[in-house]
Amino acid sequence: MFSQNAITALRSARSVVVLTGAGVSAESGVPTFRGAGGLWRTYQATSLATPEAFAKDPNLVWEFYNYRREVLAPLEANPGHYAIAAIEAQVPDFTLVTQNIDNLHRIAGSKNLIELHGNIWRVRCTNSACERFTNSQENRQVPISPLPPRCGECGSLLRPHIVWFGETLDGNAIRSAVKAIRKCDLFIVAGTSAVVQPAAGMPLMARQEGAYVLEINPERTDLSEALNESIQEASGVALPNLFEVAFGG
Numbered sequence: 001m002f003s004q005n006a007i008t009a010l011r012s013a014r015s016v017v018v019l020t021g022a023g024v025s026a027e028s029g030v031p032t033f034r035g036a037g038g039l040w041r042t043y044q045a046t047s048l049a050t051p052e053a054f055a056k057d058p059n060l061v062w063e064f065y066n067y068r069r070e071v072l073a074p075l076e077a078n079p080g081h082y083a084i085a086a087i088e089a090q091v092p093d094f095t096l097v098t099q100n101i102d103n104l105h106r107i108a109g110s111k112n113l114i115e116l117h118g119n120i121w122r123v124r125c126t127n128s129a130c131e132r133f134t135n136s137q138e139n140r141q142v143p144i145s146p147l148p149p150r151c152g153e154c155g156s157l158l159r160p161h162i163v164w165f166g167e168t169l170d171g172n173a174i175r176s177a178v179k180a181i182r183k184c185d186l187f188i189v190a191g192t193s194a195v196v197q198p199a200a201g202m203p204l205m206a207r208q209e210g211a212y213v214l215e216i217n218p219e220r221t222d223l224s225e226a227l228n229e230s231i232q233e234a235s236g237v238a239l240p241n242l243f244e245v246a247f248g249g
């Protein structure tokens with residue numbers, strides 16, 4: 001179980017950052033990327049989730065996202081998501097940085113949320129001169145039709161507000177995350193294999209900046225050794241426990 005250091009760190013923290021990956025949504029039924037049954041292996045996402053694929057055949061890429069929307073639409077947040085939202089409500093300053101696009105953190109009530117890789121329910125314009133190029137809009141239609149969807153402002157193609165392979169992340173999102181990491185006392189990394197940058201570098205950055213860094217993952221990762229503490233447990237079990245011992249009763 002958690003060390004007294006972790007519990008004290010959470011109780012006394014003025015500023016907390018939580019970084020999550022696909023593993024936090026595994027107990028909601030979202031397939032992870034790596035490991036057994038990885039979604040991306042099955043659906044060749046590495047070839048579909050690219051700007052090149054979209055340029056060549058936008059309808060095919062949109063069909064893939066329609067499929068992913070159908071898979072994600074009925075899924076519910078799990079106790080891990082709720083525990084993260086509950087921690088946010090207890091500490092003075094809190095930032096959640098997620099690599100997940102499934103929107104489940106927001107459904108669970110997380111407020112200060114940085115979605116590094118975008119959000120499956122958002123779309124944006126492909127025309128860089130259009131205001132919807134930067135302002136993505138929520139669109140929960142399942143499936144989106146007719147294909148391909150077009151921008152109501154300028155008529156250009158709309159695309160999923162998702163970071164594709166080969167694309168760079170939103171600079172503002174990274175800057176906000178780094179700012180939060182620099183000032184946090186406690187950093188919790190949960191459900192990520194920590195192999196995809198820049199998220200993978202964030203736990204060590206937090207450690208270097210003096211935060212207590214706690215990992216939650218049923219498997220050890222390349223990071224585990226370098227952090228203050230690593231708990232080999234599912235996040236849907238470990239995070240509610242951590243909240244309970246720190247703030248419960």
Ligand code: OAD
Nearest residue numbers: 021022023026032033034099191192193194196219234235
């Ligand atoms: P991965 O699929 O790489 O890693 C999921 C991690 O979750 C693994 O380390 C598992 O051991 C762990 N895990 C599994 N079940 C868990 C549970 N119940 N509780 C806690 N952890 C559990 O997913 P990410 O690290 O999120 O990028 O992958 C990072 C990025 O790679 C994704 O955001 C995606 C992909 O390329 C983009 O789409 C841009």
Ligand code: ZN
Nearest residue numbers: 125130151154
């Ligand atoms: Zn437009």
